[in-house]
Amino acid sequence: MSGLQLNDVYLARQRIASLVRVTPMDPSPSLSKQLGVPVYLKLESQQITGSFKLRGASNAIAQLSTGQRAKGVVAASTGNHGRALAYAASQLNVKATICLSQLVPPNKVQAIRDLGAEVCIIGRSQDDAQRQAERIAGEQGAALLPPFDHPAIIAGQGTLGLEIIEQVPDVAQVLVPLSGGGLFAGVALALKSANPNIRLHGISMQRGAAMHASLQAGQPMEVEELPTLADSLGGGIGLDNQYTFAMTRDLCDQVHLLDEASIANGIRHAYFQERQVVEGAAAVGIGALLDGLIEPRGPIVVVVSGRNVDLEQHLRVLAGANQ
Known part of the structure; x- marks a missing residue:
């Protein structure tokens, strides 16, 4: 598939142990009640630089x-x-x-x-x-060092997947923000290696989702970049993509695209119900659950990928804006 193995992820964890933190896995009472199954938030937004990167x-x-x-x-x-x-x-x-x-x-x-x-x-x-x-x-x-299409980058992001399986050993479904695919590919490699039955959902936005367009076309595609609350999910996957396109194609069970209102709902829910400040790209998993896009089979883990939101934008969204 890519030449990347689970052992690469374990070696990455040893290599970066002194540079990153193990992030919390918090239960979400509100989402668990809404779906009727245990829902957990993997708060990678609490990583040292504010994101999984x-x-x-x-x-x-x-x-x-x-x-x-x-x-x-x-x-x-x-x-x-x-x-x-x-x-x-x-x-x-x-x-x-x-x-x-x-x-x-x-x-x-x-x-x-x-x-x-x-x-x-x-x-x-x-x-x-x-x-x-x-x-x-x-x-x-x-x-x-590209943002995602590089074996060392993918293996590093995969260490998040190791933490998920250790923190919620019986996890049934995982929702991962999907952009260039570095996070998705790494997490999916770790999780599917541990248990092929774990269902992996890639969550992105309707405005310029390059990986989704590429998966639909069967090859890497360029898309127009558009302003979106999920700005961290913008950008192409590279027409000469070497790793993440194939890995996402082979490991992703389903892709879901959210409109701006749904992303905004995710941001507001994270703040008012979970007491978490998150950026739009990190709120897409919560938004997908609120929209009823995911079959209620748990435990479900939502990867909350980052908190580096412009605070003026965050205040606008909390006040009801969808942009």
């Missing part, structure tokens, strides 16, 4: 040789990968350059700068940022 970024940098580290790392990002890479690079004394499109929210840009990374803002899409990152890698010899 730190797992893959830490594993990717930790795998580099001394010579590679000396030349630095470069990446394109919609925000959270860049923030995670900047943090991991600062912990391991490696220079990081992060390329971002103009669509990335200002709070995420500033957070990356605050961690000491060099920031390059270019173009109106993740693909524009990716091309710039590739140019820098070619010119400076820096290691290009």
Whole structure:
């Protein structure tokens, strides 16, 4: 399928143990009552940099040789990968350059700068940022560490799957935000290796879901990027995708797409019922449950992937806005 094995995920966990935290698995009384089965929230939003991305970024940098580290790392990002890479690079004394499109929210840009990374803002899409990152890698010899389509990134994200199976051993279904597929592929590899009967749902937004369009077409496709509350799920999967497309195709049981109102409902539920501040991309699993998209067979684990929301936007949504 990809050459990636469960052992790669276990090795990643050893490698990054001092750089990331094991995140909480909290029961959701409100969602459990609504569905009639146990529902748990895997609060990866409480990871050190505010999202799951730190797992893959830490594993990717930790795998580099001394010579590679000396030349630095470069990446394109919609925000959270860049923030995670900047943090991991600062912990391991490696220079990081992060390329971002103009669509990335200002709070995420500033957070990356605050961690000491060099920031390059270019173009109106993740693909524009990716091309710039590739140019820098070619010119400076820096290691290009993509947000998702890289074996070390996928293995790092898969450590979240190991925690799920240890925290809820009898889990029946897992809802995972789906964008480029690094998180989904890693988590699904870990879970399906432990128990092939666990049902894996990929949750995305209706506005520009590149992986869903690619799965429907049977090959990687480009889609127009559109403004969405789930901005972290934006961006293409790369027309030359090497890993995550095939892994998602082979391991995903079902994909669900949410409209903006449903994503907003997920954000509001997380805050008012669960007392959690989450970004739109992290609220899609909750939104899918509220919409009744998932068969009530439990235990169900919802991956809450990040908290790095623009606070002004968060306040608007809490007040009832859907954008």
